[in-house]
Amino acid sequence: MSEKAIVCKDLTKRFGDFVAVNHISFDVDKGEIFGFLGANGAGKTTAMRMLCGLSYPTSGEATVAGYNVFKxxxxxxxxxxxxxxxxxxxxxxxxxxxxxxxxxxxxxxDKQLKEKGDELITKLGLEKEAKMMVGSLPLGWKQKLAFSVAIIHQPRIVFLDEPTGGVDPVTRRQFWDLIYDAAANGITVFVTTHYMDEAEYCNRISIMVDGRIDALDSPANLKKQYDAASMNEVFYALARTAKRSAD
Amino acid sequence: MRTLRLLLEKEFRQIFRDKGLLPIIFIMPMVQLLIMPLAANFDVKNINLAVVDRDHSTYTQQMVSKIASSGYFRITGYYTDYAPALHQIEREKADIILEIPAHFETDLVRESKASVYVAADAINGTKAGLGSAYLNTILGDFNNEIRMKWLPAKMAAAGTVDVTYSNWFNPEMNYHLYMVPGILVLLVTMVGGFVAALNIVKEKEIGTIEQINVTPIKKWQFIIGKMIPFWVIGMVDFTIGLLLARYVYGVIPVGSLLLLYSFLAIYLVALLGFGLLISTYSDNQLQAMFVAFFFIMIFMLMSGLFVSVDNMPSWAKVIAKLTPVTHFIDVVRMIVLKGSRFSDIKMQFLYEIAFAVVLNGWAILNYRKTA
Structure with a gap:
């Protein structure tokens, strides 16, 4: 686990006067499940978009899978x-x-698509639905399918932006089984979520407040550090310090 | 190439599965082509004429029956006073009042001179203008007939200049011949420009474009993948329209079809560039719709479809020239009706290529995968 999947140093994004992401630094190990937490408007999505190559950072450095986010x-x-x-x-x-x-x-x-497709469909139990329009599937199934499609090409890292929003608890559990499977196959998982029970499933989590990363450790260590019984309490303790209003 | 093939596969599947879009692309233009040329007819007929006859003589009767038999006018009422006739205009029952004063016949016979009064409802300017002009011609004719009766033939004939007209390329002044090619262009424009713009914005709206942006799909692949399907649809629509024009209106292109399609090919590229440009500036379909609608209105009114560009004031001519549609309408009419050759429409070709380059270039610059 010496190789780093993501290395981020003083990464910053400004929109005019507004600093959406303020000098964040962190590393993500290969094969790790990294939880990226924060209240709405804390800057999670902006940070993630920079790491995915959807948005240029204003300053700082970062490499994703060994590649530079600027170039x-x-x-x-x-x-x-x-x-x-x-x-x-x-x-x-x-x-x-x-x-x-x-x-x-x-x-x-074409051959790989056939094989991977069959494998995926069997795994999700979608044999009967393979020829159905995706629009007619229930939300939970759609989300599981979207995740499976997002990793069909065996990427080194998969970014999940609130993947389980609006999904029932049973399906969420199944969704996390898929995430564990992916991590076991060597795919690094970078996930944002608002569900604190999901945060507990992560190897390490960071919590963003007002564009900064105010906490970063394993869930167990964080609970110890903030003297909290659950991740919920840790999150409250940090999010309460936010000056920025949520949108 | 594989990526492009996958994109095209996906686009065509989506288009042909869209139950709302298919009729807009294929049925609506045809219905419009069947209806619009019949309605957009600028011959003014059935002008409602209210006659105020204060004379009640043989001559006034002759005059009115001559007007009625011209085919342009419908006599909606005879009045002995002006006020009730004016009331008819107020109620939109009459377009023009012809007032014949008392002693019309007596004046005409005794003093060889009599006057009538014409009042037109100028709210409908075309109808009023043309109606008055027709009425003038008919009255002039009537006047000549009287002169012929009263004067020796020689004198009457003296000093009149007779103008004969001959209408080239459209000898019968058939309005369909003129309108059908123009409307055809407009339909291709609506389908090409509108639908392409909405299609791309739709991907923005539902968020799939973000997913596309994180894949290795290149910007040009995505854009070409969007343009080719609508380019093909534009070609197909134009062909169907051309067939309708032939079998419904008897409009058979005189000039080269190859030339016509070459121009169409470039025109569609320019138009799709325009659609793409709108989509890069819009965040949702509603916004794109209104922007596209605004421009389509300008295209309709300024392109010379209804109003001849030559009659426009100079500033409006500039706008017309800066509209890709204008040149295509020009070219379609020239090739279809006159059989113009490449050398005749070289300038339009250059204009259209310039539009294609500028609009697409601008759109591509403005379309970003990374913000």
Whole structure:
């Protein structure tokens, strides 16, 4: 676990006078499940967008999978998977067609697409739904499918932006099983969430407040440090110090 | 290339599965092409004429029956006073009042001179203007007939200049011949410009574009992948329209089809660039819709479809020239009706290529994968 998946040093993003992300520094180990927490408007999504090559940092340094976020964005994009808060599969395409499209643009061959597609469909138990439009699936299934599609090309890192929003507890549990599977296969997982029970599942978590990272450690250590019984209490203790109003 | 193929596969699947979009692309333009040329007819007919006859003589009767038999006017009422006739105009029952004064016949016979009064409702300017002009011609004719009766033939004929007209390329002044090609252009424009713009913005709105942006798909691949399907649809729509024009309106292109399609090909690239440009500036479909609507209105009114560009004031001519649609309407009419050749439409080709380059270049610069 010596190799780092993400290295971030003084990464900053300003929009005019507003500092959305303020000199954040952290490392993520390879194969780690890294929880990225913070209240709404704390700057999580902005930080994540910079790491995914969707937005240029104002200053600071960062490498993702060994590639520089300023200069090698296209290389980063080939090596990561991304799943956003908004559902991003095409609803008017079938399960198979979505797998074919997203897998294909990462360069998987027809044969690989067939194999990976079959494997994925079996794993999610979607055999009957393979030819159905994705739009007609229930939300929980959609989210599991979106995650599976996001890692179909075996990326080195997968970024998950609130992947379980609006999903029922049982499905959330299943979703985390998928995340553990991915991590076991060597995929580093970078995940934002508002569910503190999910935070407990992470190897390490960082908590952002007003664009800064105010805490970073394993859930157990954080609870000890803040003398809290649960991650919920840790989060309250930190989020209460925020000056910035949530949007 | 594989990426592009995957993108095209996805686009075509989505378009052909969109139950709301298909009729807009394929049925609506055809319905419009079947209806609009029939309605957009500038021949003014059925002008409602109220006659105020204060004379009640043989001559006034002859005059009115001549007007009625011209085919342009419909006599909606005879009045002996001006006020009730004016009331008809106020109630929109009459467009023009012809007032014949008392002693019209007597004046005409005794003093060889009599006057009538024409009042037109100028709210509908075209109808008023053309109606008055027709009425003038008919009255002039009537006047000549009287002179012929009264004067020796020689004298009557003296000093009149007779103008004969001949309408080239459209000998019968058939309005369809003129309107159908223009409307065809407009329909291709609506489908190409509108639908392409909305399509891209839709991906922004539902968030799939963000997903595309984190994949290795290149900017040009995404843009070309969006443009090719609508380019093909534009070509197909134009072809269907051309067939309708032939079999419904009997409009058969005189000039080269190859030339026509070459121009269409470039025009569609320019137009799709325009759609793309709108989409890069819009965040949601509603916004894109209004912006596109604004420009389509300008295109409709300024492109010379309804109003000849030559009649516009000079500033308006500049706007017309800066509208890609204008040149295409010009070219379609020239090729279809006149059989113009490449050398005749070289300038329009250059204009259209310039539009294609500028609009697409601007759109591509403005479309960013990374903010």
């Amino acid at each position: 090698q964005q296209e290389a980063i994009k080939r090596n990561i998977g991304y799943m956003s808060q908004k559902f991003s599969l095409y609803e008017s395409l079938t399960v198979r067609e979505n797998i074919r499209f997203y897998g294909g643009v990462y360069g998987l061959s």
